[in-house]
Amino acid sequence: MPLTELIIDGFKSFAEKTKIKFDTGITGIVGPNGSGKSNITEAIRWVMGESSAKSLRGSNMKDVIFAGSEFRQPANHAEVSLIFNNKKHELNFKEDQVVITRRILRSGDNEYLINKKSVRQRDVRALFLDSGISQDSLAIISQGRVDQILNSRPEERRSLFEEAAGVLHFKRQKEEAKVQLEQTTDNLVRINDLVKELE
Numbered sequence: 728m729p730l731t732e733l734i735i736d737g738f739k740s741f742a743e744k745t746k747i748k749f750d751t752g753i754t755g756i757v758g759p760n761g762s763g764k765s766n767i768t769e770a771i772r773w774v775m776g777e778s779s780a781k782s783l784r785g786s787n788m789k790d791v792i793f794a795g796s797e798f799r800q801p802a803n804h805a806e807v808s809l810i811f812n813n814k815k816h817e818l819n820f821k822e823d824q825v826v827i828t829r830r831i832l833r834s835g836d837n838e839y840l841i842n843k844k845s846v847r848q849r850d851v852r853a854l855f856l857d858s859g860i861s862q863d864s865l866a867i868i869s870q871g872r873v874d875q876i877l878n879s880r881p882e883e884r885r886s887l888f889e890e891a892a893g894v895l896h897f898k899r900q901k902e903e904a905k906v907q908l909e910q911t912t913d914n915l916v917r918i919n920d921l922v923k924e925l926e
């Protein structure tokens with residue numbers, strides 16, 4: 728499932744629509760300090776469903792929108808798309824190309840699209856969890872992440888292995904099912920009480 732292209736528009740320092748093509752093999756991105764290298768990996772994590780503004784070095788999610796400069800007006804929105812080659816259909820879509828887009832407006836409205844169709848954040852996250860490259864996986868290692876992993880608690884480290892082994896997705900589904908089961912049990916108790924009152 729190769730990532731073939733990244734399109735960044737109005738995200739952080741990328742005021743202008745910028746297309747980055749990824750060839751086969753290793754792609755290196757070089758540039759002076761502060762030129763936007765980390766912003767590129769943050770753009771990728773953002774589309775994949777990152778919900779913590781702090782981990783994107785901001786205090787509010789709207790901080791990802793280009794804030795303006797001496798020569799340019801601030802942007803009204805930020806939009807990032809990841810384009811995957813899906814010829815081998817590793818992603819569960821019939822199309823040979825899958826485009827995942829996230830957009831945020833100054834009003835705070837946020838939306839996700841898969842192949843131009845509006846989807847929920849959990850759909851995007853599930854898609855990446857299934858493929859083992861979710862935004863908090865080892866597929867993306869940011870500055871300081873190696874130290875963070877080495878210093879993490881055993882249970883935090885365990886979840887990294889679970890993700891690599893592909894079981895994290897099922898674990899999350901199990902947790903969701905447990906919550907639903909508890910709610911259903913509560914509802915049943917309430918219904919039984921009502922039935923008893925009516926008898």
Ligand code: ATP
Nearest residue numbers: 739740760761762763764765766790791792793794
């Ligand atoms: P280093 O090599 O020092 O790690 P880098 O190339 O990774 O640097 P980044 O950290 O990606 O650079 O980019 C930082 C730049 O992005 C700063 O100049 C900062 O002002 C700019 N920036 C961050 N958020 C925004 C925003 N919302 N609007 C405009 N510019 C932004």
